[in-house]
Amino acid sequence: MTTSLTATPAAVDGPRGRKPRRRFTPATIMLYGVLIVAAVYYLLPLYVMVVTSLKGMPEIRMGNIFAPPVDITFQPWVTAWDSACTGLTCEGIKVGFWNSVKITVPGVLVSIAMASVSGYALANWRFRGSEFFFTCLLFGAFIPYQVLLYPLVILLRELGIFSTLTGVVVVHTIFGMPILTLLFRNYFASLPLEIFKAARVDGAGFWQIFLQVYLPMSIPIFVVGVILQVTGIWNDFLLGVVFAGNQNYPMTVQLNNVVNAVQGVKEYNVNMAATLLTAMVPLIVYFVSGRLFVRGIAAGAVKG
Amino acid sequence: MTSSVSVRDLNLSFGPLTILDELSLEIDDGEFLVLLGPSGCGKSTLLNCIAGLLDITDGQIFIKGRNVTWEEPKDRGIGMVFQSYALYPQMTVEGNLSFGLRNTRMPREEIRQRVARAAEILQIEPLLKRKPAALSGGQRQRVAIGRALVRDADVFLFDEPLSNLDAKLRSELRVELKRLHRTLKNTMIYVTHDQIEALTLADRIAVMKDGIIQQLADPRTLYNRPANRFVAGFVGSPAMNFLDGTLVEADGLPAFRTRDTVIPLDGYAQAERLEPGRPVVLGLRPEHIRLGPEAGNAPHRFEAQFELDEPMGADNLVWLRLDGHPLSVRTETVDGLAVGDRVPIAVNLPMASLFDAESHRRL
Numbered sequence A: 001m002t003t004s005l006t007a008t009p010a011a012v013d014g015p016r017g018r019k020p021r022r023r024f025t026p027a028t029i030m031l032y033g034v035l036i037v038a039a040v041y042y043l044l045p046l047y048v049m050v051v052t053s054l055k056g057m058p059e060i061r062m063g064n065i066f067a068p069p070v071d072i073t074f075q076p077w078v079t080a081w082d083s084a085c086t087g088l089t090c091e092g093i094k095v096g097f098w099n100s101v102k103i104t105v106p107g108v109l110v111s112i113a114m115a116s117v118s119g120y121a122l123a124n125w126r127f128r129g130s131e132f133f134f135t136c137l138l139f140g141a142f143i144p145y146q147v148l149l150y151p152l153v154i155l156l157r158e159l160g161i162f163s164t165l166t167g168v169v170v171v172h173t174i175f176g177m178p179i180l181t182l183l184f185r186n187y188f189a190s191l192p193l194e195i196f197k198a199a200r201v202d203g204a205g206f207w208q209i210f211l212q213v214y215l216p217m218s219i220p221i222f223v224v225g226v227i228l229q230v231t232g233i234w235n236d237f238l239l240g241v242v243f244a245g246n247q248n249y250p251m252t253v254q255l256n257n258v259v260n261a262v263q264g265v266k267e268y269n270v271n272m273a274a275t276l277l278t279a280m281v282p283l284i285v286y287f288v289s290g291r292l293f294v295r296g297i298a299a300g301a302v303k304g
Numbered sequence B: 001m002t003s004s005v006s007v008r009d010l011n012l013s014f015g016p017l018t019i020l021d022e023l024s025l026e027i028d029d030g031e032f033l034v035l036l037g038p039s040g041c042g043k044s045t046l047l048n049c050i051a052g053l054l055d056i057t058d059g060q061i062f063i064k065g066r067n068v069t070w071e072e073p074k075d076r077g078i079g080m081v082f083q084s085y086a087l088y089p090q091m092t093v094e095g096n097l098s099f100g101l102r103n104t105r106m107p108r109e110e111i112r113q114r115v116a117r118a119a120e121i122l123q124i125e126p127l128l129k130r131k132p133a134a135l136s137g138g139q140r141q142r143v144a145i146g147r148a149l150v151r152d153a154d155v156f157l158f159d160e161p162l163s164n165l166d167a168k169l170r171s172e173l174r175v176e177l178k179r180l181h182r183t184l185k186n187t188m189i190y191v192t193h194d195q196i197e198a199l200t201l202a203d204r205i206a207v208m209k210d211g212i213i214q215q216l217a218d219p220r221t222l223y224n225r226p227a228n229r230f231v232a233g234f235v236g237s238p239a240m241n242f243l244d245g246t247l248v249e250a251d252g253l254p255a256f257r258t259r260d261t262v263i264p265l266d267g268y269a270q271a272e273r274l275e276p277g278r279p280v281v282l283g284l285r286p287e288h289i290r291l292g293p294e295a296g297n298a299p300h301r302f303e304a305q306f307e308l309d310e311p312m313g314a315d316n317l318v319w320l321r322l323d324g325h326p327l328s329v330r331t332e333t334v335d336g337l338a339v340g341d342r343v344p345i346a347v348n349l350p351m352a353s354l355f356d357a358e359s360h361r362r363l
């Protein structure tokens, strides 16, 4: 066989080795074209915001919003953080920042803990009516917020936690549950059932299997859950306005108050700085954990 | 002999779907029982019922004389080994082995001793600090066996433990399992659909189909005297030949006729009690047919046509046509046979099996 192959001239003259790739096919030009346009579309506003936040007001009044700053100043950032006026008080956006931290951290922890345990129970400990419960959850994931707003206000008022930090954390947990539970259930259902059975034979109970066997296997999906919740809760405006109460307004609400303040001149540089400060947290979260996020999504969320 | 595991009238349904129906099984102390059957026949389901991993619909399960029907898996005195190893990926080998013991709050020193002993038996001592991902398939399966071993269980349950391994490793571990059974003398229930594993390992084999035990017997009986046509066809490789025909009387003696060929049932056990005229199936194993010169001066010889041969290493599988029926014969030599050649064959009738054409039961 081999001898006859090398003896044939066609086999020698024919293609051999790695297939050459053409650099500029119409397809690649299209692809890169679209990508570049999309990138510019998203990056240009960001660029404008950054340069504006570094200019003084006189320079802004000259009107060229694309020009880089001549005189770089960080004063707008300091003002935005420390002394910008939000409605009646002028303590900057830092109050909102700490409020958001106080809402986001417990909100994320509580909702992830509850959703992961429910997802695990739904996937591995079929109980009477668990299918029904699961269907309800699926349904819950698609109900628009606004429908539940008023009933929830009444519920929280009756519980005496309306306009408190606890109240807004509870609301975030409730709204996070359906989608997070689905996420966790699907991930746990994709883990090999035999591991679960082996653990049961080994005498591990509900919590032992969850904490000692499943949790260490599920870091990626927890990362996904944390990212979803951190960005979701941090970026939330509506629930914060309705449930948190004046003294607990999250950063997004305070940002709105800064930007939409009616009295005085509009300080564009301060507004831009405040906005960038508010966006900083989700941005950092994405940059730090982007790879893990993708891996987690690929590992479980789309399966099963 | 006391009974070690006893399954009585076991019933298991998933909703309207009945998987196991009125299944009963007695397994002796120290016995190596193999559950053999095609995919989907309910072998794993039965094993999971014994382990307590599935809630049974009806019936009882006894282990060591104790009714464990409602007990948790951990309280049944069983160890289980799974097909996919099912090791805990984030624990070291040592962690995997000791997990079950730690759950019982056993003193550390005893855990250490038991893990060390199991590791020694299975020769996995150098691997104790590794994670499962850093092990080969054979090593993983050893760890999985070790996990059952440390629990000092009365009964070991194996669910196709070797089927993810390559052929060579499989035969090595098979021997090791047999040796392990010799030393430990535990009761073992072993699920497989590999009949070589079943025949080599088992004290007794239960052949299952559609959730029903077709035959429960030692490997020799199972092979030589299959209880029905399904067992006959399922056990044995290359598979048994089946010839459709009827019972007739030839020269005053019972015989089997298919088309123009009449095979006297000379030497078939109790052939005289069979009434003529009955439609039957004759089962002949390839190694119970002799070919060409080997057929020699057997009293009854038949002519068949040569079609092709498959060399199988030690011997050959020769395909013939006997009166239109395909027939495989296992033989050591095939010399100078060409397609269409007529060759004499002789049948070893005492080793043959006759089945009723309708009920498929052995006659």
Ligand SMILES: Nc1ncnc2c1ncn2[C@@H]1O[C@H](COP(=O)(O)OP(=O)(O)OP(=O)(O)O)[C@@H](O)[C@H]1O
Pocket (backbone or CB within 6 Å): B014, B017, B019, B037, B038, B039, B040, B041, B042, B043, B044, B045, B046, B193
């Ligand atoms: N959770 C379940 N719900 C419904 N039917 C099931 C379930 N688990 C198993 N079955 C059915 O039960 C039957 C027996 O399954 P089982 O896993 O016991 O087969 P098996 O003999 O172990 O097969 P294999 O050799 O492929 O492992 C199959 O027909 C299967 O479809």
Ligand SMILES: [Mg+2]
Pocket (backbone or CB within 6 Å): B043, B044, B045, B159
């Ligand atoms: Mg199975």
